[in-house]
Amino acid sequence: MSRINMAAVAPGAYQAVLGLEKYVRENLDHTVLELVKLRASMLNGCAYCVDMHSRDALAAGESSRRLFAVAAWRDAPFFDERERTALALTDAVTRLGEHGVPDDVWDAAAKVWSEKELADLLVAIATINVWNRISVSTRNEPPLEV
Numbered sequence: 001m002s003r004i005n006m007a008a009v010a011p012g013a014y015q016a017v018l019g020l021e022k023y024v025r026e027n028l029d030h031t032v033l034e035l036v037k038l039r040a041s042m043l044n045g046c047a048y049c050v051d052m053h054s055r056d057a058l059a060a061g062e063s064s065r066r067l068f069a070v071a072a073w074r075d076a077p078f079f080d081e082r083e084r085t086a087l088a089l090t091d092a093v094t095r096l097g098e099h100g101v102p103d104d105v106w107d108a109a110a111k112v113w114s115e116k117e118l119a120d121l122l123v124a125i126a127t128i129n130v131w132n133r134i135s136v137s138t139r140n141e142p143p144l145e146v
Contacts, residue, residue: 109121
């Protein structure tokens with residue numbers, strides 16, 4: 001059972017996060033965006049978002065094999081260099097440690113993404129982390145039936 005309905009209780013804050021969501025949807029490759037959303041949601045233990053983004057990706061034509069492999073993306077041969085660097089950056093930003101994002105992770109991403117693309121990717125990672133934290137904190141559960 002959900003603890004609070006953020007959209008109803010804090011509609012301005014909810015709309016602000018939706019604004020970020022709209023921005024990243026318009027400015028980042030949809031396939032990469034769904035992989036990033038799924039990976040961050042897995043790391044954050046957000047069942048609601050894992051469910052939603054895996055269903056969204058499947059509906060958009062993503063293969064179930066690649067979606068399952070997101071959990072072990074480093075060892076899976078299904079992702080290209082841009083997707084791998086996006087997933088590595090997602091891991092580093094989501095698990096942001098004492099020393100921030102390691103230079104090797106950032107440098108690898110900067111080699112295959114333009115500055116604008118990298119900025120958009122970073123905003124996408126930050127946005128899904130906001131959604132995850134809201135959803136996990138409020139105990140938002142995925143629907144049993146879709």
